[in-house]
Every structure is written in C-alpha cells, then in structure tokens.
Amino acid sequence: MDLNLLVGGEAGQGVQTVSGALSTILQRSGYFVFSIEDYQSRIRGGHSFTQVRFSTTPLRAALKEVDILACLNEETYQLHRRRVKEGGWVLGAVGNEREAHFQHFLPLNFEKIAEGVGNKIFANIVAVGAILGILGLDLESADSYLEEIFARKGEEIVEKNKQALRRGRDEVIPYVSSPLIEETRRGNSSLLVLDGNQALGWGALLSGCQFYSAYPMTPSTGILNFISSHAKEYGVVVEQAEDEIAAINMAIGASYAGARAMTATSGGGFCLMAEGLGLAAMTETPLVVVDAQRPGPSTGLPTRTSQGDLEFVIHASHDEFPRFVFAPRDPQEAINLVIRAFNLAEKYQVPVIILSDQYLADSKWTYENLEVKERPDAPQFSSFPLPYRRYLISPSGVSPRAIPGLGKALVVADSDEHDEFGHLTEDLNLRVEMHKKRMRKKETMRKEVRLPYHREGKDLTLIGWGSTWGVIEEAGERLKAEGIDSGIIHFSEIYPLPLQIEELFSHVSLPVVVENNYGGQLANLLERELKLPFPFRINSYNGRPFLVEELLLKVKEVGKNG
C-alpha cells in the first residue's frame, strides 16, 4: 500500500496544521510517512499545500500522482486536479458538475460544515476528518493529537476541533464502500517523524555544541527554533544575532574561547558570512555553518527549494583555503553529518559547511530505527612548549590548539597574515610558508572524505548530491521494474572530492547528473576535477523538488538521446 494525500488552500487556512495532523496521526497509526510543504512567503492568502504520502514500508520521496485531493479553496482544485489518479478522490466545494469526471467527487463545503461547529476556522480539521473517513482510520489517534496541540487554547477549542473532525468524517461515510486503507497496522509508537531542520538541530545538540548564533532566514529558521527549545536541557547558549555577520563572528569568538559553535542561514545570509568564513580559515578556528538553500540570486524565492549554492560555498570568501562541504541526503544522515562536521572542523581547524535546502528542511520523514552512528569526539588539546605558537608550521598543516584562559599559553589569533605566534607579519617568505601550511591540510582532508553512496547499474548511472537521494533511488527502482538497469552515485560528502573518486568513476555506465540548479554544479565540479565529460544532465530550478514520476520521465528522455 502506498497512498498520497494533497491538501491545499491559502495561507491562513491552516494547511500546515493539516500536514502536522495527518503526518502524526498516520505515523502513530503505524505507517511510514513522507510529507512535503509548499508555501509562499506570506502570512495570509496565496496558495499553499502539503503532500502527505504514507505506506507500510519506508518512504524517501514525494510523488506526483494523488489519491485524495482535499481543496480548501478553488485554486487548489484548479492547480492540482490533473494530478488525481484514476479512481482517486476529490473533496471540496470546487469545480462544477461537468468537471466531476472523477470517480469520487464530493463537493463538501468545509467552511460551511465548520460553521456548524461554530466557526469556519475549523474547516481544515473538517478536511482531516473527511480524509480519515475515506481512509477508514478510527479517530483515536486524531483525538489525542488534537488534545496535544490545542491544549494551550483550552478545553472548548479542543472539543470543537474534535467535533469538526467527526463532522468531516460523517459527511464522507455514506460514500465510502470500502476504505482506502486495506492493510491496517497496529499503532507502532516507536516510529519517529523528523524534518531536516530538527535533524540538523539534533546533530548540533548531540555534538556537544554549546553556542549557536543565527539571524532568522527561511528555510533555516527551524534550526534556531529547535535548538532554542532544547537549550536548557543541553546547556546551549543561543543568541539571535543582529545580522549574519554578527552571527558568524560570534560563533567564531565562541569557538576561539573553546566552545563548539555553529551558525545557520540561507544563501543570502551566507553571502554576508563570506568574510567571516575566511576569518575562521585564517585564524584556523573550527566552525560549522549550515546553508539551507533556496532559489536566488538575491532574495529569490524564500520558501522554495534549490541546490544552487554548491559552487558558491566551495569558493566563498576571497583567496584560497581548505574547507569541507557536506550535504546530507535525509534527516538521519543530517544528524550524523553534523556530528562528523564538528569532529572534522576541530581536527583540521577549518570551517565545515553543511548544505541543506528547503525541501530537506521542511520534509518530514518517518523512521523505525534511526541510527546515530557518529560519535562526537572530545577535542584534543595536545601539549606544547611555551611561549605558545598558535600557528606552528607543522608537516600536516595543523598546529596544536590551546584555549585562552585554560592554561599558561597566550593564544594569539590574527586575521592578518601572521607569524607562528599569531602576530601580524609582512614577511613575504613567511606568508608563503603560512599559506602552504593552511593549504596542506587539504591533502589529509581528502583522505578523510567518504566515497559517495554507490550502486552499479548496467544501463545508466544517476548521479546526485544532498536531498535528491530519495527521489533518485525511487526513480531508479521504477526504471529497474521497467527493465532498465539504473545505478546510482550519490554524494553526501562533496568537497574536497574523496581520494578514490577517480577509480570509482573509471567504470560507470552512462552518467546522468540530476540537480536542482541550472548550471549543473556537481557535474561541473566532476568535469573539472576528474577531467571527464558529463554531458547528460537533468536540471530543475523551478523552486520545487523533483517528484518521482517527473524525474522518471526526464531520465527516459535523456535515455532516448544518450
């Protein structure tokens, strides 16, 4: 069983509440859920929708075809009616009779029904009730969910929501001959729902991050909110900075003083952080920065998704310095990669950038067993003779790190070019040695980077990075079912490219690089570094994530030409 629900309306109609309710209720009823959010940068009006897919087996991507479309307004119907499957359901006082060619078209006026409970604001919960009715789920989990989220608003509101839920269900019951859910599951309380932002936040908490400074910017803001909500339990200083420049400089200051520190933003804020990134590199201060990508340039599309910042973050800030760039493929990996990022930032005293995006940030994934495999390493502060040389020129490029105030060492860090003691210098021979020392780290860093996830396929190999993993996997499985042997190479640790990468690429079938950007930024990187051509590229930059069916079509098109 694999069902896909779409509920849409305008901002202010409570589409996000519907998403939270359906995801949680379905998860608590024992199903694996995968949901995505599509909304505009506004508080009222416009169009927003949520897609909630659920199944008895784990899910990794969003689908185009819909089993139930619930429309809180006309626009939702007009925009999504073509996506309803044959035999699917359409709910809502929308369209007109002639268009009611769907097998199940129930012209429910959610707002009218909600008024029966006392207020049209309950329309979204009426829709949830109607959907649960069609699915054939009992209302037990739904009731307890409503109690949890509306408890703050008082007994009466909880009751009205429960009534709204029942009205919605009662409206559809006469039309449901057999419920959509054939395989009922027993509630499995150990299933866990997690979105990308929460996962990045968990990663920071489990890394022992003690300092988090950030300036709000969609789609990264959820990390700030999440870490704040756990700050007390984990003892984290969280500060909303006056701008991204302050945010990154605070994080660097905290790290200099010995705390594990992180900041997060989106592309525009990362632009402001560029000079700070160089400061972390020059002062060799460990730092973890998350860039939750959205389409640009400039303000772009605040609430949409993109993979347009890869080339930017690899090169951001002037002159050259080594850095790691990671891009988790899902929430589970996000937790693990943040822990790894903190370890490596400290080990090499370099900045580590984690690329997320709106799709990963806002999509909810369900896990039965979520594995936290990475172990946060306690920082190593090796011994050194006094007077202390913060930038001792060492064979590996990494110098012993001391923390101010914790010993006898005077720790001198400088954004100017400096001597081994950290004092500014204009000795150009020394400059050459210092620059080589910093750049030398890259050689060992390359050995540290893990090879991409790889499965061979005889006919073609789909290549991607970050959040597109799930959709590429599922498209690949469908291709296989159609007799096309499709492999995958998927990067979560992108930069520097790992050592054995050339070997891996020496024997791949027709490579097709799939990216949420215009230029094919991973493809460009691979071409440059591997000296191999990657002419077959699938690029989407409309602000939306790839859906399985769409990607499948695009791959087949490439297949025809390739």
Add this chain to the structure above:
Amino acid sequence: MGNLFDSQVEIAWCPGCGNFGILRALKGALTELGFSPEEVVLVSGIGQAAKLPHYIAANVFNGLHGRSIPVALAVKTVNPRLLVIAESGDGCMYGEGGNHFLHALRRNPDITVIVHNNQVYGLTKGQASPTSEEGFVSKAQPWGNLSLPLNPLSLAISQDASFVARGFSGDVDKLKEIIKEALTWRGFSLIDVLQPCVTFNRVNTFAWYKERVYYLDDSYQPEDRIKALEKSLEWGDKIPLGVIYQHQRPTFQDKIYSQIEEEDLIYRGVNFDDLFSRGLRLFT
C-alpha cells in the same frame, strides 16, 4: 621599567601618535588591577588602533574590520572568568561595525570597549570617519565632509548603556584611571578616547584637544541620565572628560546563564560519551 604585559612585537605606529598614550594607559591599568596576561583577552578589528593588542602580552583575537564586538561578546559568554576588552578605531567601531555597537548597548555584555577616536581613517590614509567634523577635507572628500559627526556618547546614553566615559590619550594617568573604572565595572563599558592622529588629522591635533578638554569634577553625578545626555552633547570650545554616565543593570551573561541554568560554559565541559549514548537511545 619592565612590565608583565610587555610584548616583543615591533610597534608600527608613527612617532608621536596618540595611540602610544592609550597603550601605556591600558598596560598600566591591567598591571595596577593585578591581572595576569592569561586572564586577559584583547579583541580588535582592523586599523591603526586595532594593532594595539599585538603590543600587549595577553590573549589576542585580532579579527575583521568592524567585527570585534560580536567576537568579544561570545568569548566573554563562553568564559566569563576572562577579562574581555574590545578595542579599535572610530571607523571600525562606529562605521563598519556600527550595527554591532548599537546592539551591544542593548545586550549589555560584560566587556569593555575602547575606541581610539582620531576622527579619521588612519590606516587607509586619511579619509573622513564617522566622527570627522563636517567640512573635514581629505583626498576622498576634497569638497569637505558633508555629513555631521556621530556623537557616540549621546547615542550610548540614549540607549541606557551601562557605563559611558571619555578619555584623552594626551593624559595617560587620568586615562589609566578611567580604564581601571571601566575594567572593574560589571556590564558594558564604553570609553571613547580622543586620540590625535599626527599624520592625517591636521584639524583635531594635540593642541586642539588640549585647549578644549576639561575633567568633570566630584560634584558631577553620572547616575543622572538626562544630565549625562546634556553633558554628552557638549562639544566645541569645551569637551568634558571622565565618566559621563553609569547605570548598573543585569548583564547579558547573567541573563543567558539564568535561562539555561548553567554557569561558565567552558568549565562545565561536555560529556561526549554520554552524548553518544544519548544519541543511540534517543531514536530507538
């Protein structure tokens, strides 16, 4: 005479520069207050003034132009046992870093900010700074500076900054006393130091300042905010020196540590093994 805070680094300032007076006063204050170099962190930005930390034996973070305050705030927050001083020029603190200055007034971190106010951009060779007089002529402003000078003291007092003072680099002893008061003050303390730039500011010279400055006497009550605001507006023939405003209020560190019920973050340490087993348990 040898001093605990003496540094071996060669000083790159012009002979006769007002910065020397600030350096002597600061070293004197640190010594007389009995600090040892390991407990002091000097954070600076970029400019002539911002080189000062290299000339003192202490912990140093010489960061980016304009960005000393966020770094200093974080260092103090992570390790409140350190004495944290942010120090830089007028361009660095009030221009490039103006936003951080504003927000430090609101937050009240327990740091001391010393601004070498020479009313000019020294390091970049003489352009107008945020505190240059209207009409100040430079290569970049041959027609004279068109903007009014910023009044950092009024700005700070209007925002209820915790401690606001003005010093003069030409009077090392008195400046040292003001610095000592600021360093022992709990909360944000600002000292705007009049510092002649002998190379690029031919208007606000030693003599120019000497003729005008005077010290507030014992009858002056720095707790009165309105009086302090009035005092801070005095500029021209007479320029007041000394502690102009002070008002004790809870610091950023006090507030944040009471929120998370922790103290002195860096000494708490992190139990990494515990975090790992937490991670293993959390999601299963």
